[in-house]
Amino acid sequence: xxxxxxxxxxxxxxxxxxxxxxxxxxxxxxxxxxxxxxxxxxxxxxxxxxxxxxxxxxxxxxxxxxxxxxxxxxxxxxxxxxxxxxxxxxxxxxxxxxxxxxxxxxxxxxxxxxxxxxxxxxxxxxxxxxxxxxxxxxxxxxxxxxxxxxxxxxxxxxxxxxxxxxxxxxxxxxxxxxxxxxxxxx
Amino acid sequence: xxxxxxxxxxxxxxxxxxxxxxxxxxxxxxxxxxxxxxxxxxxxxxxxxxxxxxxxxxxxxxxxxxxxxxxxxxxxxxxxxxxxxxxxxxxxxxxxxxxxxxxxxxxxxxxxxxxxxxxxxxxxxxxxxxxxxxxxxxxxxxxxxxxxxxxxxxxxxxxxxxxxxxxxxxxxxxxxxxxxxxxxxxxxxxxxxxxxxxxxxxxxxxxxxxxxxxxxxxxxxxxxxxxxxxxxxxxxxxxxxxxxxxxxxxxxxxxxxxxxxxxxxxxxxxxxxxxxxxxxxxxxxxxxxxxxxxxxxxxxxxxxxxxxxxxxxxxxxxxxxxxxxxxxxxxxxxxxxxxxxxxxxxxxxxxxxxxxxxxxxxxxxxxxxxxxxxxxxxxxxxxxxxxxxxxxxxxxxxxxxxxxxxxxxxxxxxxxxxxxxxxxxxxxxxxxxxxxxxxxxxxxxxxxxxxxxxxxxxxx
Numbered sequence: 001x002x003x004x005x006x007x008x009x010x011x012x013x014x015x016x017x018x019x020x021x022x023x024x025x026x027x028x029x030x031x032x033x034x035x036x037x038x039x040x041x042x043x044x045x046x047x048x049x050x051x052x053x054x055x056x057x058x059x060x061x062x063x064x065x066x067x068x069x070x071x072x073x074x075x076x077x078x079x080x081x082x083x084x085x086x087x088x089x090x091x092x093x094x095x096x097x098x099x100x101x102x103x104x105x106x107x108x109x110x111x112x113x114x115x116x117x118x119x120x121x122x123x124x125x126x127x128x129x130x131x132x133x134x135x136x137x138x139x140x141x142x143x144x145x146x147x148x149x150x151x152x153x154x155x156x157x158x159x160x161x162x163x164x165x166x167x168x169x170x171x172x173x174x175x176x177x178x179x180x181x182x183x184x185x186x
Numbered sequence: 187x188x189x190x191x192x193x194x195x196x197x198x199x200x201x202x203x204x205x206x207x208x209x210x211x212x213x214x215x216x217x218x219x220x221x222x223x224x225x226x227x228x229x230x231x232x233x234x235x236x237x238x239x240x241x242x243x244x245x246x247x248x249x250x251x252x253x254x255x256x257x258x259x260x261x262x263x264x265x266x267x268x269x270x271x272x273x274x275x276x277x278x279x280x281x282x283x284x285x286x287x288x289x290x291x292x293x294x295x296x297x298x299x300x301x302x303x304x305x306x307x308x309x310x311x312x313x314x315x316x317x318x319x320x321x322x323x324x325x326x327x328x329x330x331x332x333x334x335x336x337x338x339x340x341x342x343x344x345x346x347x348x349x350x351x352x353x354x355x356x357x358x359x360x361x362x363x364x365x366x367x368x369x370x371x372x373x374x375x376x377x378x379x380x381x382x383x384x385x386x387x388x389x390x391x392x393x394x395x396x397x398x399x400x401x402x403x404x405x406x407x408x409x410x411x412x413x414x415x416x417x418x419x420x421x422x423x424x425x426x427x428x429x430x431x432x433x434x435x436x437x438x439x440x441x442x443x444x445x446x447x448x449x450x451x452x453x454x455x456x457x458x459x460x461x462x463x464x465x466x467x468x469x470x471x472x473x474x475x476x477x478x479x480x481x482x483x484x485x486x487x488x489x490x491x492x493x494x495x496x497x498x499x500x501x502x503x504x505x506x507x508x509x510x511x512x513x514x515x516x517x518x519x520x521x522x523x524x525x526x527x528x529x530x531x532x533x534x535x536x537x538x539x540x541x542x543x544x545x546x547x548x549x550x551x552x553x554x555x556x557x558x559x560x561x562x563x564x565x566x567x568x569x570x571x572x573x574x575x576x577x578x579x580x581x582x583x584x585x586x587x588x589x590x591x592x593x594x595x596x597x598x599x600x601x602x603x604x605x606x607x608x609x610x611x612x613x614x615x616x617x618x619x620x621x622x623x624x625x626x627x628x629x630x631x632x633x634x635x636x637x638x639x640x641x642x643x644x645x646x
């Protein structure tokens with residue numbers, strides 16, 4: 001589940017030469033940085049272009065539990081979540097922000113997506129499983145500051161139109177969400 | 187400071203009763219920011235009321251526990267060794283330390299992390315380290331068990347607790363309107379809480395969040411973007427001209443759209459199988475969008491002839507909203523006058539097909555919770571309204587809750603159910619603040635029982 005850290009790259013990545021891995025690493029990092037920059041610039045249409053049609057975008061609910069119950073720390077797929085979107089769900093979110101009456105984002109939030117600790121965990125012919133740590137900083141109006149830190153597991157797919165995001169699992173490092181809302185995308 | 191303001195600050199009875207002018211629908215905004223009033227709310231409302239704890243499906247096994255709050259008192263709801271549900275203060279009797287640090291889980295017993303005092307699942311103190319060498323055996327463990335809620339009861343598996351031994355029984359507390367409201371969620375057969383309670387904090391007073399659940403006026407404007415994005419058909423959902431309000435004893439209320447009597451007359455004649463068939467066809471017609479399903483006969487019986495027509499929003503006073511067509515509960519937990527925690531519970535029939543479950547879960551997480559397309563736009567309205575009340579001048583101007591005041595009539599049917607049939611209105615909000623004053627001005631349950639405002643009849 002969410003926390004299990006992968007010590008070493010597995011699957012297809014281990015078979016690659018160092019040069020190949022460095023090229024892949026660079027390519028994927030640049031893709032993810034570019035994608036994050038689009039969100040911070042509120043270029044949501046361009047952001048949607050980077051998603052596959054079968055994208056799954058999911059943020060489970062995390063709970064404070066004891067070590068004995070640690071396997072129940074995150075809700076599972078199909079249970080309740082903060083985000084549980086397919087492409088249509090994400091397009092709906094973008095349409096909302098474009099509507100001219102999306103008060104939770106007008107005035108807009110100021111966001112900065114910091115992406116770090118990028119590791120390609122697995123690779124098949126056309127898909128890469130990538131773990132990143134993120135810090136999404138959001139400042140709203142004059143006083144509201146949200147600082148969301150966590151771990152993401154993304155699936156990046158190579159398509160005829162370049163790399164695209166096929167899946168994003170977002171594991172936040174807080175349980176009670178200390179924010180009025182989450183009107184931004186992760 | 188004028189005399190009235192001074193009285194309010196001193197929590198003087200007469201001054202509290204002047205906070206809401208029910209004849210004009212004007213509310214003193216300072217009740218949203220005043221710390222003394224907040225402290226009195228903890229005592230006179232939350233410590234006295236029946237507070238929602240959890241659903242039985244959240245703690246099915248012995249030792250399963252869930253943490254919740256009664257006002258600012260944190261409580262453990264736990265199934266003890268005999269299978270009984272206990273509501274215990276999450277505070278060691280020794281120095282007050284929290285016994286449970288997790289939100290939920292399973293425990294064999296509760297051990298304090300400070301000095302190791304050890305409590306059974308029913309709250310009994312069963313172990314004190316150093317009993318002989320340090321306490322010299324001069325200590326009576328039987329007197330130092332965990333503090334228990336004064337009364338615990340459930341309504342069809344929904345557990346409530348009160349800290350006040352003088353509170354009426356849960357059914358009496360809920361009354362017709364509370365029971366009708368809870369039936370919206372409890373009458374859907376064998377239900378369970380879907381794993382995962384969404385929790386977030388909003389910088390607003392808890393009462394602003396509560397009064398908003400009756401507010402069908404804000405939907406078209408606050409949530410215009412969700413309508414435009416195609417999340418749901420706002421006009422169909424709000425039904426501005428087919429609204430029904432039920433006002434209940436002690437402040438419970440239901441307000442929102444209603445099924446027209448003519449349509450209800452047709453529904454009443456349908457068997458459960460016919461209703462299920464109708465729901466299936468309606469779901470197919472809706473092209474994947476969630477629609478309002480017809481209730482089954484058993485639900486109608488629980489809700490009474492008028493209540494069965496309501497598809498609005500119930501609030502169990504003080505802070506439990508039955509939401510999303512009876513598939514969710516939202517608790518508004520006070521955290522100081524200017525902070526509220528919202529907790530969303532999703533409650534669904536166990537016999538849903540996986541497809542139905544998937545659709546409802548997605549729909550609910552899409553609408554509500556901090557990332558919900560409807561709820562995103564609510565929080566800032568509430569926090570900015572709360573903030574304005576802090577101003578010397580801003581706080582001195584009243585909130586206006588006068589919509590439809592004096593324009594409606596309370597109807598009563600032979601069963602005794604009372605309801606108002608109307609357009610979009612503010613009856614529910616006014617009733618909530620009227621009840622707030624009754625509770626705040628009462629010295630005890632005896633005083634509240636004797637002196638609360640009776641459910642209105644006639645012109646309202």
